[in-house]
Amino acid sequence: MAPSPCAVCQTNRALILRPKNHQKLCKPCFISVFEAEIHHTITTNNLFHRGERIAIGASGGKDSTVLASVLKTLNERYDYGVELILLSIDEGIKGYRDDSLETVKRNAKQYDMPLTILGYDELYGWTMDQVVEQVGKKGNCTYCGVFRRQALDRGAAKLGVRHVVTGHNADDVAETVLMNLLRGDLPRLSRTTSIVTSTPSIVPSSPETTSHTNIKRSKPLKYAYEKEIVLYAHHKNLDYFSTECLYSPEAFRGSARALIKNLERVRPSAILDVVRSGEDMAKLVPGGNESCGNGCGGHATIVEEEEGGCGSSNGRTSGGEMASMEKQLTQTEVAAEEGLEVEITTAGTKPPNPPDSDAIPLVSGKKGKKLKGPPHGARKQPAKQTMGQCARCGYLSSQEICKACVLLEGLNKNRPKNSIEVSYDNPEESAPTVNSHEIKCTIVTQISEVEKTKGLIYNS
């Protein structure tokens, strides 16, 4: 194939093919276009305010590393006047975070940003190693997942920072849109598409008193393709760290993530199309406030911690949750893999189409003609959960005591909450049959994206 010239400068050889619009760009033009788009996302959504202190949820991974690099560049180039700091969470698993935290430490130097590493022990009084010691290997990921969901917000509150940015990208958002669509959960879909979310957290204003505040979370990379994030990191030679086997083959196969990547291969614009569709659907959901304009200050969407284990706890559904859904979706997926054309036929929604079609639908007595009334599956109404705050820690919760506090109570009473376990497809007979590598791998898999302890974990 003859080399193509860059579509922007018309001079250099194109090296990048943009998934969103098939534009061919040279390296310098790609870098400047990528940065300009993030700038556009930030300004059109009014994500930042001059004087704001912003914590970047940093893991050393590609997304948060690119986020830190781009935000530093843009803050200087466009004079946002924000103060950027790096915030990393250490779950306290011996050896596990060593490499990624080393990467974050290097990033802190490279980007000249202050770095705070907060351990689960500081945030919760327990490291994951201690939790495992206490509750055993089975079920420990519940703790890890629940703790992780709040860790960045708690950490930010501790630092007196009111805004956390995370590296969630367009692929992450598209994945959660699809997941929620497949689950039929439009309210949650609506929340996940928000570029800004907000969670009440407690702020220690003095040793004795505490006050509640909202921690704002935003996703400046929301419209950035994962592919371009990786290419940006590559072409800018950024120093990032990849965790081990995020996906075991079993978990990855048939996951929403795999579906997204397959869609992208066939039609690269699909990822952004899914994101946009999610946003459009969000507008149709009562109470969904995407329509209020993401920038309208105090009206960030409130999100609550999500149920489920670690595997389902962030933008990437790397297993557990998807695995269970996979069964129900086998047919759909087979179809999707074969032709990427999924036709959903629901008997209940087929128009009755009677021969005497002039009949008014309100005529009762015939089955299957009711247009109103509860549909077959007795769908959940868009649940209006009453969001309150945890009486103990102040974190947003629909229960009086949030999940983390419930788990902590159990731990602190020296009595593991063994009723809460992540259920796998094939529950292991008993812990001893699991070899230690598997355990490590499971833990790694489940927390592999702590860095990506990103906003979606609340709503994925």
Add this chain to the structure above:
Amino acid sequence: MSAASSEDVIPITVEFSGGLEMLFSNQRKLDFSIAAKDESGLNSNVAFLVRYLCDNVMKDPRKDLFVLDDTVRPGILVLINDADWELEGEDKYEIQKGDNILFVSTLHGG
């Protein structure tokens, strides 16, 4: 391959990153020579290289994390001399002497 003359092989560099190196015994960079012709006597292309890597280099049994449906798994980027392989004909690209072929995973967490 030892009997092959230098005419019959093409020296190339293959790199793995983004976590993919973990499937290749943590090797990030390999310099080696690949046969100039594939099994059918055609000029060796990237598809042939991928088969070669799978059969001869990859020790990890999880081949489907690298290859799916006879091509590089979606979510793994391939850069040929720093250019997206989609600009170069994807796996039909015929390997040239001294090529640098980089496989980057976007699938691994970070």
